[in-house]
Structures are given as C-alpha cells and as structure tokens.
Amino acid sequence: xxxxxxxxxxxxxxxxxxxxxxxxxxxxxxxxxxxxxxxxxxxxxxxxxxxxxxxxxxxxxxxxxxxxxxxxxxxxxxxxxxxxxxxxxxxxxxxxxxxxxxxxxxxxxxxxxxxxxxxxxxxxxxxxxxxxxxxxxxxxxxxxxxxxxxxxxxxxxxxxxxxxxxxxxxxxxxxxxxxxxxxxxxxxxxxxxxxxxxxxxxxxxxxxxxxxxxxxxxxxxxxxxxxxxxxxxxxxxxxxxxxxxxxxxxxxxxxxxxxxxxxxxxxxxxxxxxxxxxxxxxxxxxxxxxxxxxxxxxxxxxxxxx
Amino acid sequence: xxxxxxxxxxxxxxxxxxxxxxxxxxxxxxxxxxxxxxxxxxxxxxxxxxxxxxxxxxxxxxxxxxxxxxxxxxxxxxxxxxxxxxxxxxxxxxxxxxxxxxxxxxxxxxxxxxxxxxxxxxxxxxxxxxxxxxxxxxxxxxxxxxxxxxxxxxxxxxxxxxxxxxxxxxxxxxxxxxxxxxxxxxxxxxxxxxxxxxxxxxxxxxxxxxxxxxxxxxxxxxxxxxxxx
Numbered sequence: 191x192x193x194x195x196x197x198x199x200x201x202x203x204x205x206x207x208x209x210x211x212x213x214x215x216x217x218x219x220x221x222x223x224x225x226x227x228x229x230x231x232x233x234x235x236x237x238x239x240x241x242x243x244x245x246x247x248x249x250x251x252x253x254x255x256x257x258x259x260x261x262x263x264x265x266x267x268x269x270x271x272x273x274x275x276x277x278x279x280x281x282x283x284x285x286x287x288x289x290x291x292x293x294x295x296x297x298x299x300x301x302x303x304x305x306x307x308x309x310x311x312x313x314x315x316x317x318x319x320x321x322x323x324x325x326x327x328x329x330x331x332x333x334x335x336x337x338x339x340x341x342x343x344x345x346x347x348x349x350x351x352x353x354x355x356x357x358x359x360x361x362x363x364x365x366x367x368x369x370x371x372x373x374x375x376x377x378x379x380x381x382x383x384x385x386x387x388x389x390x391x392x393x394x395x396x397x398x399x400x401x402x403x404x405x406x407x408x409x410x411x412x413x414x415x416x417x418x419x420x421x422x423x424x425x426x427x428x429x430x431x432x433x434x435x436x437x438x439x440x441x442x443x444x445x446x447x448x449x450x451x452x453x454x455x456x457x458x459x460x461x462x463x464x465x466x467x468x469x470x471x472x473x474x475x476x477x478x479x480x481x482x483x484x485x486x487x488x489x490x491x492x493x494x495x496x
Numbered sequence: 497x498x499x500x501x502x503x504x505x506x507x508x509x510x511x512x513x514x515x516x517x518x519x520x521x522x523x524x525x526x527x528x529x530x531x532x533x534x535x536x537x538x539x540x541x542x543x544x545x546x547x548x549x550x551x552x553x554x555x556x557x558x559x560x561x562x563x564x565x566x567x568x569x570x571x572x573x574x575x576x577x578x579x580x581x582x583x584x585x586x587x588x589x590x591x592x593x594x595x596x597x598x599x600x601x602x603x604x605x606x607x608x609x610x611x612x613x614x615x616x617x618x619x620x621x622x623x624x625x626x627x628x629x630x631x632x633x634x635x636x637x638x639x640x641x642x643x644x645x646x647x648x649x650x651x652x653x654x655x656x657x658x659x660x661x662x663x664x665x666x667x668x669x670x671x672x673x674x675x676x677x678x679x680x681x682x683x684x685x686x687x688x689x690x691x692x693x694x695x696x697x698x699x700x701x702x703x704x705x706x707x708x709x710x711x712x713x714x715x716x717x718x719x720x721x722x723x724x725x
Binding site: 203204206207208210211212214215218223440441442444446447472485 | 523530535681
C-alpha cells in the first residue's frame with residue numbers, strides 16, 4: 191500500500207496510468223457480463239395454492255322457474271309475428287299494382303325515342319364515311335411526297351457524313367504519327383542523358399572506392415608502423431610472423447583494449463609482447479583517417495625480419 | 497431484473513461482507529498493479545532510449561569536458577548513463593584540481609562516485625517492482641480465502657434442513673468462486689509483467705555497469721597522462 195501511495199503523488203503520468211488501468215478493468219468486466227448474460231438458473235417450479243369457493247343450490251326449483259319464463263316469452267313473440275306478417279302482405283300488393291302501370295307508360299315513350307334516334311344515326315354515319323374516305327386519299331398522297339423528299343435528304347446527309355469522317359480520320363492519323371515521332375525523340379534524349387549520368391556516377395563511385403581503399407591501406411600501414419615502433423621483439427619471434435590483433439579504440443585513436451584474436455603463429459611471449467606494444471603505443475593514428483575509423487578493428491600484424 | 501436472474505453482478509451483491517471485502521481488496525490490487533505496469537513500461541523504455549542516445553554521443557568523439565557541460569545543463573537533469581558519467585567525471589575533476597591525489601586515487605574516487613550513482617539508478621529502476629511480485633504471489637491466496645469463507649457460509653445454511661438439495665448451496669458456492677476468479681485475474685498479469693520488467697531492468701543495469709568500466713579505463717589513461725606531465 192505504501193507503494194500505491196507513493197505512486198499517487200506523481201502527477202499526471204499517474205493519472206494517465208490510472209486511466210489505462212481502470213480501462214482494462216472496465217473492459218474485463220464488460221466481457222464477463224456479456225459472457226454470462228444468458229446464464230439461466232435451474233430451480234424447481236414453485237406451486238402456489240389456489241382457493242375454490244362453492245355454494246349449494248336446489249337444481250329442481252331453478253329448472254321449473256326457468257321453463258315457465260321461457261314459455262311465456264315464446265307465446266308473446268308468436269302473436270306479434272302474425273300481426274306483422276298480415277300488414278306486410280297488404281302493402282306488398284298495393285306496391286305491385288302501381289309499379290305495373292308505370293312500367294307500361296315508360297315502354298311506349300322509350301319506343302318512340304328509339305326510332306327517332308336510329309334515323310338520325312343512319313344519316314350521320316353516311317356523311318362520316320364519305321368524309322373519312324376523302325381524308326384518307328389526301329393523307330396518302332401527302333405521305334408519298336414526304337417519303338420521297340426524306341429519302342433524298344437522307345442520301346445527301348449520308349454522303350456528307352462519310353466525307354466528314356474520312357477527313358477526321360486523316361487528321362487523327364497525322365496527329366498520331368507526329369506524337370510518335372516526338373516521343374521517340376524524347377526517349378532517345380532521356381536514354382542518352384541517363385547513360386551519361388550513370389557513367390559519371392560509376393566513375394565517381396570508382397574514384398571514391400579507390401580513395402577509401404587506398405586510405406584503409408594507408409591506415410593499416412600506419413597502425414603497423416606505430417605498433418612496430420613500440421614493439422620490443424622477444425628473441426623467440428621468427429620472421430614470417432602473422433598475428434591478428436583485435437583493438438578497441440575510441441574516436442581520437444585512444445586504445446581501450448587489445449587482444450589476440452584468431453590465428454597467430456607466434457609463441458606465448460610473442461603474443462604478450464604484441465599486446466604490450468599496442469598498449470605502449472597508447473593511441474593509434476586518427477587524424478586523416480576519420481573516414482575509415484571504426485571502434486573495433488581487427489588488424490593483421492606482420493613481421494618478416496629486419 | 498427479476499429475482500430469477502443469476503447474473504454475476506447479482507451474485508456479487510448477494511455475497512457476504514467478508515467475501516465483498518476480499519473482492520474489493522483484489523480489485524484495488526489489480527488496478528494498482530496495472531497502473532504500475534503502465535508506468536513502469538513507459539519508464540523502462542525511456543531509460544533504454546536514453547542509454548542508446550547517450551552511448552552514441554559518448555562514443556562520437558566529443559571532448560569529455562564538452563560532453564560534461566552538455567549533460568549537466570540537460571533539461572531536468574541527467575538520467576541513467578548520463579548521471580553516471582556526470583558523477584564520475586565531476587569527482588575526477590575535483591580530485592585533479594586538488595592536485596595532491598595520485599592517478600590511482602583519482603580513478604578510485606571517480607569509480608566510487610559512479611558506483612554510488614549506479615546503485616541509485618538501480619534503485620530507481622527497481623522501484624515498485626516488488627509490489628507486482630507481491631500481487632502476483634498473494635492475490636490467488638486472498639481469492640481462495642474468500643471462496644472458502646463463502647462455501648463455509650453456504651454450508652452452514654444446510655444445518656437445520658432435513659431434505660437438502662444442491663439448489664440450496666449452488667448460488668452460494670458460485671458467488672464464492674468469483675473471489676478465486678478475481679484473484680487469478682489480478683495475479684496473472686502481475687506475474688507476467690514482473691518477469692518481463694525484472695529482466696529488462698537487469699539488462700539496463702548490465703549496460704550501465706559496462707559503461708562504468710569502460711569510462712573508468714578512459715579516466716585511468718587520462719590520469720596517467722596527467723601524472724607524466
């Protein structure tokens with residue numbers, strides 16, 4: 191808990207961390223609640239008591255009273271129905287008589303009107319047919335003339351259209367040809383430039399590599415000279431000595447540590463003397479070799495006799 | 497919600513006060529440990545980044561005095577590797593200015609100062625990690641205690657009943673088991689985070705230690721050079 195209190199006294203970073211922590215828990219709680227949403231408990235069904243109330247009744251008396259009431263009601267209904275039926279029959283007959291008279295008068299009038307209408311209709315029809323025939327002939331003549339004119343125009347239009355298309359096609363072909371030529375010229379130029387650029391770059395790279403190469407050769411030679419100057423050659427060291435020295439240095443050339451690494455054909459005393467030589471040298475050449483400087487260098491020491 | 501619902505929330509609300517207390521404790525422990533996890537992660541990542549940056553600067557061939565000035569005037573003070581460097585170099589300079597100490601004594605003094613800075617830095621890095629370890633190892637037991645208590649209570653209810661059914665104890669046991677679940681929920685992230693962080697702290701400390709050794713060898717060389725002048 192002490193740790194908890196110490197944490198609380200550390201500003202907004204704690205507030206952020208607390209927010210994230212609470213977020214994690216809210217997420218977890220939400221997952222749990224969602225996951226257990228459809229839990230259904232298994233419980234025995236509960237039986238609740240229900241009371242039934244009952245009253246004793248004399249059924250025979252009830253029956254008799256009901257029958258009597260029903261008979262009286264039926265008799266009254268029958269009497270009413272008979273009176274109503276009589277009244278209805280009388281009214282029906284009167285209505286039928288009146289309707290008969292009306293229908294006869296109506297029929298006579300309708301017949302007369304019909305004859306007149308037929309006469310008029312016949313006349314109108316004859317006129318109409320004549321009229322239609324004339325109009326029909328006129329229309330046909332007109333249509334024929336129009337058709338011929340239209341055909342003529344169509345022919346003319348088609349010829350014009352064909353001419354226009356031919357011209358357009360020629361124009362387009364000419365443009366295409368021109369563009370192709372331009373592009374070819376541009377490509378040739380670009381290729382030539384790229385080629386020149388590549389050659390220049392290749393030359394520059396080669397020059398750089400050569401410089402670096404010579405620089406690292408010079409560096410190795412300088413280190414060799416420095417170490418050899420500080421080397422107290424033990425009597426057991428033989429010409430033909432090849433020893434790989436691993437040197438750790440810092441910028442400025444100061445030597446941090448030196449060790450023999452990998453192959454070395456000298457004996458123990460020679461190895462020790464080499465490490466001592468590097469340490470005595472104290473610092474390796476640095477000025478002028480900044481480009482090839484490395485913190486850890488492996489360098490092969492050679493001794494081929496004086 | 498009807499009384500037939502058996503939701504987790506309902507179970508937690510129905511639990512006895514002991515079980516509730518256990519659950520609250522576990523929740524607090526879990527929130528606190530997650531807080532520490534987030535804080536610690538940010539802090540250790542920052543420390544690693546700082547060490548990377550400082551090492552790059554240190555080995556870039558800058559003069560030691562320039563670097564010392566830069567580090568001292570850094571915003572919010574030096575941290576980690578910079579602090580080590582600052583302490584060692586300041587002590588070295590102080591001894592040199594006195595002019596009486598031998599080369600060995602100067603380097604020894606600088607090493608001592610760096611060792612103190614290193615210890616302080618380790619302490620800062622390891623702070624609060626023990627809380628994670630505690631949560632990771634004890635919260636399952638706390639949860640288990642809540643469960644046992646809940647089960648005890650629900651069996652006690654059976655004492656006066658002739659025909660006991662499983663339905664009489666099942667809800668109680670279910671609610672008691674939630675405590676165990678919460679204990680595990682708190683413990684698992686804490687243990688994982690503790691292992692991860694202590695490993696990371698160890699790596700950073702190793703780097704600091706290495707830097708201390710390298711720097712004292714450079715100081716040694718300087719001291720010898722001064723002695724020869």
